[in-house]
Amino acid sequence: MMAALALPETLDLKAAGPLKSAFLAHRGEALEVEAGQVRRLGGLCLQILLAARKAWADDGKPFSITGPSEAFVETTRLFGADGALLSADIHGVQS
DSSP states (O other), rough: HHHEEEEESSSSHHHHHHHHHHHHTTTSEEEEETTTTOOOOOHHHHHHHHHHHHHHHHHHHHHHEEOHHHHHHHHHTTTTOHHHHSTTTTEEOOO
């Protein structure tokens, strides 16, 4: 069974702690991250997302990002993390 985690609209400095805690709460489970509501993605939260993706890969557990908003996709590309985070595991990305 795949757990689901919906990202909030704003992923800024204040959201970093709760985001990390949410990922830790799901560690060891297959995880689907819903990114459709994201309107603002800061660098620290992007780092947490990248670390989570790596942790899930290291654990051999599925990790997918579904329905990312245009803001999520564009910010990820602007940070140069599209190769690490935007991949075939992300469903609904418009190229």
